[in-house]
Amino acid sequence: GQNIDQPTEMTATEGAIVQINCTYQTSGFNGLFWYQQHAGEAPTFLSYNVLDGLEEKGRFSSFLSRSKGYSYLLLKELQMKDSASYLCAVRSGGSYIPTFGRGTSLIVHP
Amino acid sequence: EAGVTQFPSHSVIEKGQTVTLRCDPISGHDNLYWYRRVMGKEIKFLLHFVKESKQDESGMPNNRFLAERTGGTYSTLKVQPAELEDSGVYFCASSQVLNTEAFFGQGTRLTVV
Numbered sequence: 001g002q003n004i005d006q007p008t009e010m011t012a013t014e015g016a017i018v019q020i021n022c023t024y025q026t027s028g029f030n031g032l033f034w035y036q037q038h039a040g041e042a043p044t045f046l047s048y049n050v051l052d053g054l055e056e057k058g059r060f061s062s063f064l065s066r067s068k069g070y071s072y073l074l075l076k077e078l079q080m081k082d083s084a085s086y087l088c089a090v091r092s093g094g095s096y097i098p099t100f101g102r103g104t105s106l107i108v109h110p
Numbered sequence: 111e112a113g114v115t116q117f118p119s120h121s122v123i124e125k126g127q128t129v130t131l132r133c134d135p136i137s138g139h140d141n142l143y144w145y146r147r148v149m150g151k152e153i154k155f156l157l158h159f160v161k162e163s164k165q166d167e168s169g170m171p172n173n174r175f176l177a178e179r180t181g182g183t184y185s186t187l188k189v190q191p192a193e194l195e196d197s198g199v200y201f202c203a204s205s206q207v208l209n210t211e212a213f214f215g216q217g218t219r220l221t222v223v
Contacts, residue, residue, distance in 0.1 A: 048211060
C-alpha cells in the first residue's frame with residue numbers, strides 16, 4: 001500500500017510565498033502529481049514530477065526527491081484566488097492510477 | 111472544447127434506492143476513471159475504463175456498484191441499493207493516453223439519507 005502525508009491546512013498572506021509539503025512511502029515509485037481544487041469544482045492538474053529536481057511553471061514550482069520520498073509545491077506571489085485545496089497524488093507499483101493524499105487546504109488572506 | 115462533464119451535480123436519495131451517475135469524458139479520451147471522496151477522507155480510485163473495457167476495477171467497494179461504458183463514450187455508475195456510507199462526491203476523470211495527467215469533472219455530490 002501507500003502512505004501519503006500532507007498538512008491539513010495552511011494559511012499565508014497575499015503576495016507571500018508558501019511551500020506545501022508531501023511525503024510518501026511506497027514501492028516502485030512512478031510519478032507524483034499536484035492538483036488544485038477550489039471548493040465545489042473539479043481538481044485541476046498543476047504539475048507532474050517523475051525525476052528528482054525542480055519543475056517551474058509560472059508562479060508554481062514542484063520539487064521531488066525520490067530518495068527521501070518527498071515533494072513540495074511552491075507558490076509564489078500568492079493571490080487570493082490561490083485559496084484552494086492542493087492534492088498530492090503518487091503513482092507506484094507498476095500502476096498508472098495515482099493514489100491521492102487528503103489534500104492541504106490553503107487559505108490566503110489579505 | 112468541453113471538459114469532463116458529470117450529471118447530476120447533486121443527488122439526494124433515500125437508503126435502499128437506486129442512483130445512476132453519468133460521466134461524459136473529453137472527446138477522444140479512451141481512458142475514463144471513477145473516483146470517490148468520502149467526507150474528511152482522500153479521493154479514492156474506483157475503476158478505470160479503456161474504451162468500453164474495464165481495465166481495473168480493484169477500487170469498487172462492493173457489488174452494489176456497477177459501472178458501464180457502452181460504446182466507449184460516456185460512462186454510468188449505478189449504486190443499487192444505496193447505503194448511508196455511499197454518501198460522498200463521485201468524480202470522473204479522463205485522459206487521452208495512460209501515462210498523462212487526467213482531467214477531472216466537477217463531481218456528483220451524493221447524499222444518502
